Amino acid sequence: xxxxxxxxxxxxxxxxxxxxxxxxxxxxxxxxxxxxxxxxxxxxxxxxxxxxxxxxxxxxxxxxxxxxxxxxxxxxxxxxxxxxxxxxxxxxxxxxxxxxxxxxxxxxxxxxxxxxxxxxxxxxxxxxxxxxxxxxxxxxxxxxxxxxxxxxxxxxxxxxxxxxxxxxxxxxxxxxxxxxxxxxxxxxxxxxx
Amino acid sequence: xxxxxxxxxxxxxxxxxxxxxxxxxxxxxxxxxxxxxxxxxxxxxxxxxxxxxxxxxxxxxxxxxxxxxxxxxxxxxxxxxxxxxxxxxxxxxxxxxxxxxxxxxx
Numbered sequence: 462x463x464x465x466x467x468x469x470x471x472x473x474x475x476x477x478x479x480x481x482x483x484x485x486x487x488x489x490x491x492x493x494x495x496x497x498x499x500x501x502x503x504x505x506x507x508x509x510x511x512x513x514x515x516x517x518x519x520x521x522x523x524x525x526x527x528x529x530x531x532x533x534x535x536x537x538x539x540x541x542x543x544x545x546x547x548x549x550x551x552x553x554x555x556x557x558x559x560x561x562x563x564x565x566x567x568x569x570x571x572x573x574x575x576x577x578x579x580x581x582x583x584x585x586x587x588x589x590x591x592x593x594x595x596x597x598x599x600x601x602x603x604x605x606x607x608x609x610x611x612x613x614x615x616x617x618x619x620x621x622x623x624x625x626x627x628x629x630x631x632x633x634x635x636x637x638x639x640x641x642x643x644x645x646x647x648x649x650x651x652x653x654x
Numbered sequence: 655x656x657x658x659x660x661x662x663x664x665x666x667x668x669x670x671x672x673x674x675x676x677x678x679x680x681x682x683x684x685x686x687x688x689x690x691x692x693x694x695x696x697x698x699x700x701x702x703x704x705x706x707x708x709x710x711x712x713x714x715x716x717x718x719x720x721x722x723x724x725x726x727x728x729x730x731x732x733x734x735x736x737x738x739x740x741x742x743x744x745x746x747x748x749x750x751x752x753x754x755x756x757x758x759x760x
Contacts, residue, residue: 466657473659477668484672484695488679493687500691503672507698510668513659514709516719526726531694531733538687538737541744555684562681566674573673577666585713592715600716612727619731623738 473513479506493539501532515592665706672699686743686750690736697729 462470483503487496508523601609658664672695679692701722708718744750 484675488675496688496691514705519719534733534737538740558682562678566678570674573670582662584711587713597716597719600720605720616731619735623734627738627741
């Protein structure tokens with residue numbers, strides 16, 4: 462192993478460490494903003510893993526879409542919907558949740574590790590090693606053309622639907638606010654309560 | 655010495671780790687946003703698995719990249735939908751704790 466290979470291997474371990482530490486921060490912390498921070502760290506590590514798997518394009522897309530778009534959306538969700546009065550209470554329900562989480566995670570881990578380690582993975586015959594973006598774009602627009610168009614429609618419908626969902630019920634709220642303002646009241650808590 | 659970055663099992667075990675971290679967080683988190691974040695971890699693990707098989711086993715190395723890009727698109731759509739759900743639920747209940755949203759529990 463040459464000097465540069467050692468450096469590359471060390472960087473690989475650094476990326477794996479980023480993924481593991483980010484995931485642990487994501488699932489262990491009680492503060493929601495730290496959860497999203499851990500998610501961003503795990504996504505950055507995964508981007509490095511994609512680089513080692515030979516795809517520069519997916520590395521950039523991972524950083525652009527996951528770290529740049531999804532994490533921002535989640536931060537917006539936290540800023541609008543987060544109630545800081547939530548206190549972590551050690552009740553019985555908490556312990557039951559933790560037990561369920563650990564048992565299901567351990568079961569899935571053992572099953573999947575048995576699958577990974579017991580299977581003899583055989584590479585396909587006639588491999589072509591063309592990782593270029595040109596080949597990727599040809600696959601997108603010839604072989605996977607229908608799926609590509611469907612994904613764009615799904616994204617459009619999801620975004621329009623989320624706008625409609627997030628706007629729903631605002632007229633009532635405006636009426637209540639105006640009503641309470643004219644009655645010199647406070648901000649309305651919720652008419653459901 | 656065998657290089658770990660050139661071994662399929664390393665990537666598969668990393669994908670398994672991301673999956674079980676997502677499952678653990680999905681059950682253990684006490685807010686909708688935490689559960690959404692854990693779901694993103696699961697999808698990310700699926701992407702790592704696809705890329706690993708694409709690099710080591712697949713005959714055409716573009717297919718796994720295409721499917722991983724599809725997973726990213728689905729994850730983006732899912733995040734947008736779920737965040738707007740969370741906004742609607744928060745407006746209705748003033749809370750994002752899944753234990754307090756019990757109207758459909760039966």
